[in-house]
Amino acid sequence: MQEVLLELLEQCVDGLWKAERYEVISEISKLIIPIYEKRREFEVNVKELDPKYAHIQVTYVKPYFDDKELTERKTEFERNHNINRFVFEAPYTLSGKKQGCIEEQCKRRTILTSK
Structure with a gap:
């Protein structure tokens, strides 16, 4: 169905x-x-990847626009098509622990550009 x-x-x-x-x-x-x-499917068979290239696995990205692009892309369609930059965020702590109290938590924002 x-x-x-x-x-x-x-x-x-x-x-x-x-x-x-x-x-x-x-x-x-x-x-x-x-x-x-x-x-x-998030599982990746590492043996199938070409070692000549760097690989990154990201599970969720959002479109990324600078201030100028946001003013130019007015409609929902324009903000969801013909996009070449994306952003994802990952939490971390300065101590290196996976989790910590709220005062220790930080967020790393990474912007990816595709060709």
Whole structure:
């Protein structure tokens, strides 16, 4: 049943794209994304990775825009398409412990740029 729903939603997005109704695509995509997230697999077989390249595994990123880009990207569609910079945050403590009291906790923000 879920497969049929997913297929119909993907067809809907394709039709909206062809009809140039871009502003509606993000609403339909919000229905599709949880299905894909439920299926995703975080396990990586290290033996299959090419050692010539550096690899990073990130489980969640958000689009990243500087102040100028935020003023230029006014619509939801513009803020969710043709993006090449992403940000993720990771907690840490200065002592190196995984967890600590609230006064010890810090957050590292990393911005990734794709080509």
